[in-house]
Amino acid sequence: MIKEITVKGAVQGVGYRPFIACMAKEFNIAGFVKNMGALVQILAIGKESDLKAFISCINSKKPEGAFILSVNEKELQSIPSEYQKYSLDFSIIDSSEIDLSSDIPVFLPDIGICDDCKRELFDKDDRRYRYPLISCAICGPRMSILNSLPYDRQTTTMDSFSMCPSCQAEYAQGRRRYAQTISCHDCGPQMILDHWSVYGEAVRKNRDEAVVEAIDILKNGGILGLKGVSGYQLVCKPEREPARRLRAIKGRESKPFAIMFSDIESVREYACVSDLEEELLVSSGRPIVLLQKKNDLDDEVVRGSRYIGAFLPSAGIHSLLTKELGPLIVTSANKSDEPIIIDDKDFVLGFFKDHSDRESNVDGVLFHERNINMPMDDSVMFVISNKYGEYPQFIRRSRGYVPLPVIIDKAETRHGNVVFAFGGDLKSTFAFGHNDKILPSQYIGDLEDYSCAVNYKALTGQYKDIFKQVPSLYVCDKHPSYVSSQMAKDKAKADGIELIFLQHHFAHTYSVMAENGLESAIGVSFDGTGYGIDGAVWGGEFTYCNKAEAARAGHLSYVTMTGGDNASKDARLISKCYLHKAAVQGLISKDNLQSFSEDKLLFAALDNKVQTFECSSMGRLFDAISAFLGICDYNSYEGECAIRLENAAWEFVETKPIGQYPEFDFDINITKEGFTADQIKLFSEIYNCVNGGNYSAKEIAYGFHMAVVRLITKGCAMAKEKYLENKVCLSGGVFNNRLILSKATEALMDMGFEVFWNKDVPLGDGGISVGQAYYGLMFEKE
Incomplete structure (x- = not known):
């Protein structure tokens, strides 16, 4: 019997093909598995009973990090001639290009360091001992290094690093089989430290010497720039003087700093942690989680907050630093309200150009030579509880969660439009809507800042190139003076595409409806500001939305x-x-x-x-x-x-x-x-x-x-x-x-x-684009 099986979901970048190959061997299945851009295709040849068991396992099992949307099968009467060579054994074959525009492809976000990689990182007998950019088939960068789909090494920024013989052997079998980010001390990107000498000269150190010197600088109260997985970060000890100086460097007056801890036990020393909060902290997304304080940190760090924004290492370099130094302030490398920096030269120009001005410059920069294609801040979450249960909430949805889509369940969208939603100006995101999915971007920032607006435009182009979505309908906020609204008007005119406007607080309600597949609901939309239909500033609104009709209640x-x-x-x-x-x-x-x-x-x-x-x-x-x-x-x-x-x-x-x-x-x-x-x-x-x-x-x-x-x-x-x-x-x-x-x-x-x-996207304006996209999917074009 011959079956063609199609698996849709986030099945690239988590070792899904090797997982299927091992399962096929277990059930005596011949054929192949290959990536096809937005999905995985399996040709399975075997006895009927073996195929039935094989398909049952595909439906019920998946590797860690995979996200399965659907498994479809059809029986073939014969093996296509070009596939005859796969009739005796099961193979993993090269990816093939398909038309991605027919649906929104599901791809994985960056994944925090797994337990196995962390164990190897500190194992003196392992060949990746203290390798700061360690990763495997189920962890490491994904979205931030992606050039195009399907996800293969040559379509990422790892393409410029050739595998050494040892990594090449691991790429063919074992835990790193088809791990596109596979690398080591011998062949992968390495850490480099540039820092100021006592004479004011820039000094460079490489590899583990760079890490050791960086630890010494931090131990002595210094501040470092660190090139992380998806953007530059600023790092220092959570103590009064370095925290004070870090505020001056960032231009950040009062906002509390997030603290990275080495493990969950060290988090518990400073904060109360519920079961759900622990689940979020150790999850592959590695978000910052706002936890109630138990032991206080210096007020220069937390600025009177009753919460500590705690998170765990997402990369090997974070694990090395926190293991040696304990808790660290780790915050995005940007001036307040500007985007996180991903370019090496931009960081140097912004934070490491003048040794004599320590109030505006860091003491060193620890970086690597792997390019970051797409900037992403850390995601931020908290947990609420009432007598009905505990619930996770996003404040900021970014690294670790983007580009996973919001799946529209139950509600019927009435047409085949590809909707592009421009979002709002504050906590800006944009989103694509197509069929039963909405793909929101990462947190971008406030578009009144010129650099954020530039970043917004660049990201929209990257998303279109990667996900191959060609909009047929635009949706934006009703505010006439929003930067995003003006962009929408200009773009609609240039592209000859219909543009519709949706009032801000209606969009808030639609964002919740999208997450839950609702076609009608009462909405309570409370925030700071939104342009009202009557020209006033709204923000304390009760709404009623029924499909594409919305009213103020x-x-x-x-x-x-x-x-x-x-x-x-x-x-x-x-x-x-x-x-x-x-x-x-x-x-x-x-x-x-x-x-x-x-x-x-x-x-x-x-x-x-x-x-x-x-x-x-x-x-x-x-x-x-x-x-x-x-x-x-x-x-x-x-x-x-x-x-x-x-x-x-x-x-x-x-x-x-x-x-x-x-x-x-x-x-x-x-x-x-x-x-x-x-x-x-x-x-x-x-x-x-x-x-x-x-x-x-x-x-x-x-x-x-x-x-x-x-x-x-x-x-x-x-x-x-x-x-x-x-x-x-x-x-x-x-x-x-x-x-x-x-x-x-x-x-x-x-x-x-x-x-x-809202649980899948933020309650605030970071979810506006999702509401706009959902409205657009239900809007009937004339």
Whole structure:
């Protein structure tokens, strides 16, 4: 009997062909296995019973790291003439080119160092002892070194490194059979260290001498640039002086640094680790996981955060450094808001050009000569829990997870469009949508930064070249001034392709619907800013989406604000806008404004609507409350005020019996459109509570959080009554707040709602492109 078997999924770069060949030998199967770009093709010749067992194993087993979407088989009446030579034995044959454009190919992300490679790394009797770029068939770089599909050595940046006889022998059999990144001390890329001598001269060391000297520099409080798997990183000890200096080098004022630990046991010394958090830490993606602190690090490192961003080594060089030095700050090599650097010359120009200026330059750069094709920051995740379970969440989806697609399950897409979604400007990503898959890019950054915009354009070209997707429909944000929207308009005009616009908060809802294959849902989209259909700034939205139709079901009431782009940073300014609105509405006495004599011009501008805008943003409300309570009044990084407000609420949870806090509520007003939640009335209640002096800032912070949770349940109940819909999707940056997300999901589940939220992509704007792509797949072209 002869069977032709097609396996779709992430089956390249994980030793899948050798895995199939070993299984074929076990079941006495002749034939071959080969890569075909987006899939693996198997010709299987054998007895019917053996073939049945063989195919059953293909369906139930896979090598570590593989991601199987489907296994299809068909019987052939005879062996094609060109395959007659494979009728007596089973072979792995060369890859062949196919048309990749008919579907989105599934390819693997970069994979963290496996246990076997880590064991060899520290085994003095192994020939790869202390080889910093050790890898095998199931670990190592994938996406970041890929030139084109199918995935073979000659289609990666490993093509310039010829295998030595020992590696060539391993490539034919054993654990490194067909491992395209196979290399060693004799034939692979090696580590090189350039550092400053005591005389201010650049000194070069190679191979293990480079690693030993790098360890010595770090041990003595120095800072190094390190060329990792998918981009340059900055590394130092998590101590006050090197951390202070690292902030100066990066231009990073207050954001906490992530810490790399050698193993899970060392993580537990500093942080509480649940079973799910441990599972994420040791997973092949090696994400940064935000863990609750147990033992504190210097405040120059963590800057008051209640969490430690912990992660484990993703490459051999990381393992060597942390094994010798213990925990290390390992952060992306970029100036704040700029893209991570992948080019050797760019790093030197940015961070290693002037020995005399130690406040702007590192002490050395440890690099290798393998090119990185595609920059990727570390992915960032956290875990929420409620009485229904624990759930993993992305803050940033990048290395270790990209380019795995979002699989659309159940929902029907109505046409064969290839959709290209431009995403938003903040935490930018783009995405391709085709058939039952959406392929989101890695985190790129904020497109207002010129270098991020350049990087965005370069990556879109790389993705098109690799995945061979030719768009027939473009989707972008409705904001007329977004860089991404202008790119979309220019591109649509140049290519003659239809462009459709999707409002920001509708896109948030659609992103959750995409992950869960939903065709309709109530949406709760809370974030800092998004351009509204009425021209106002939205951000506290209840939506209803049904296939390609979307409506606003309710929202926070509008507040008149000023400050332009500075409004998202200056929380003290925003709190005064709330105070002014409360006085105008008679909820507090206008006499209270007299104490702000320096703000007369601000209040006059608000009175006369001079350079003002209307805003329904939940994110700005968090900023205003944080500033008014004296917790944080300026966002030196995005969301800082809201994060510190959440920290205060958690401190109350951890020190006080629940119940001893002020209870606030949003008044709900019915409108023609749906409903509005009066945020000025709520702000006034908090204002009076503060002046009453009966509650601490922490107690008020918790009370505010619970008011937001009650608003979510009330709003969803009203939307359910209007739309007869029981499915709720939560999305938007505000839901990165663990207290809000855990309490809201639990409360909605208690009410009988089917509750969904982003788990495959970030809750914030990093998921916008997925929502746009899903909308485009359901949009019927005229």
